[in-house]
Amino acid sequence: MAVSTPDWEDLDRRVDALVAAAEGAVVRWVWARDRADWETPFELWEQRCGRNPVTSASKGTPDPVASVRYGYDEDDRIVLARRFTRERKDPVPRSEMVWIAEADGAPALLEIEHRWRPYPQHLAFVRLVIVPEPPDRDRAPDAVTTFWRPGRGIVWKRERYDRGEGGRVERITSTSRYDESDLSGAHERELEYLVTYDELGAMEHITSRLVADTSSDRGPTQASVQWVRSTAAAVRDAEAFLARELPVRVIDWVRRNDPKLPVYALALLYDAEDVAIWTPSLALATVQHLQQIDTQNDAARVDLVWNPATFPVFEAEPAELASPELLAAFRITGQAWGDRSTKKITALLKKVATDIREPVREVLVEPMDGFAVYAAELEDDFEKVTKSAFGAKAQRAIMNRCRRS
Structure with a gap:
């Protein structure tokens, strides 16, 4: 699969401007628990990680380090998500997820990483870029591609969503590409998630299995349960x-x-x-x-x-x-x-x-x-x-x- 990678140097040069633009578009702020991940376009992300999703905002002013602060624009869409650390006397940003419009108008989500020490001064750079397909934030994606900064082993991952009745996700195929910096060398890996619903359309469970990994001769694995509905x-x-x-x-x-x-x-x-x-x-x-x-x-x-x-x-x-x-x-x-x-x-x-x-x-x-x-x-x-x-x-x-x- 041919995938064009982002211009990392250009993004790094524009970090401050991108954050400032997103913050300038915010008309209201909301706190939520740190694992909310509301800003990402991934389907069933929390459930695939074995967690029930966070569905409500936090009340009052919670501990910033255990929370995420969401900024919404006038169209009531998240444009900025900020997570914090106590690397300084007061909480400072640990990472920021920023929605931007690319040159052709297509949306992309950037994760900006902040480093405060042991460096003598603050550093901020783009760690990954997430691109939904089709390029329209107002509809559910058919696929999402994530690009990682070079030198982290993984280069990109593409998730494809197969939908059934009512647009509900029934199958997710996740293909990842790794380069030579990974411990297993350059290879590709494919995972499959299957989503099961009951007769009323409520989700019952999610299973996952390894379909292929070119770094080894190991074939497909048996499915294991990632999430199950419980009372x-x-x-x-x-x-x-x-x-x-x-x-x-x-x-x-x-x-x-x-x-x-x-x-x-x-x-x-x-x-x-x-x-x-x-x-x-x-x-x-x-x-x-x-x-x-x-x-x-x-x-x-x-x-x-x-x-x-x-x-x-x-x-x-x-x-x-x-x-x-x-x-x-x-x-x-x-x-x-x-x-x-x-x-x-x-x-x-x-x-x-x-x-x-x-x-x-x-x-x-x-x-x-x-x-x-x-x-x-x-x-x-x-x-x-x-x-x-x-x-x-x-x-x-x-x-x-x-x-x-």
Whole structure:
């Protein structure tokens, strides 16, 4: 497929003017939760990411860093979406999505990325360009092409929407092109999403599958569920099921993976960005692991001691947490919690960690004095998290063992 790429240098030169023009067209502002994505032309985007869509604006003035501010023009169309960061004393733009009209009048959506540090001065540049087809914002697109700035691996992605009765989307085909900067080298990848509706026309579920990937000989994969319609009662049942079953399944995993060596920690690690199925990874840390750490760099030592991904016993996808019932519960809760997922998952896993500490000690052959269980998100400060779980004294004792090795 031949795709013409944007003139990145020209767009970068015009960044300030493009933002100013969009802001000048705004007649009203609205706040919404950060994951709203109302400005994008993609069909069923939130559902394909395993989340229920945000459907209402936020009331009052919410936390800017957890929100997006939308600017509407006189035709009541979004022309500017601004997300924030606290890289300065006060919140400053992290990114801006700006609708512009190209030279021929066709609309395009630009994502402008802002960088505030460690650079000595603020930088702003266009990260990607999104172009709907046909070039008309007042009708649903037949296709959308996204272009990425060079050097990011992915070059472009084109989504095509097949519509059925009433214009509803029934099939989405997504083709992506990668260049040599990608880890797999230059290749193309195609995904297919199928959307199922009930007899009343309400969406029931979305499945996805890999159709082809030229970087490997792997053929089409089986379809997996990305989104499923659920009721409030189903969400409550899933939450209760997880609260009841997770402690039991984690203990079963420990029983299967006990290294029969002195163990100082069990960790439950999760990714807040991947809430479609937020199955935690599990890891056990041994004293032998401490004794093998050989680095004079304090930051590297702290990471090796407390980052679950470095532990000698680590499973990213534990079999004990992969039953159909559990996967369905992970999917339903992650989808329903939406941008509250981080807080909800953290609260649930911290409670699991607290509840299973003593039962896990009884299962392990050699739990170390001061053994603890903790839950952590991938981007957490692991030293801070473990200080809370172990207590400062026990945490220092473990670090001292490492330093004496």
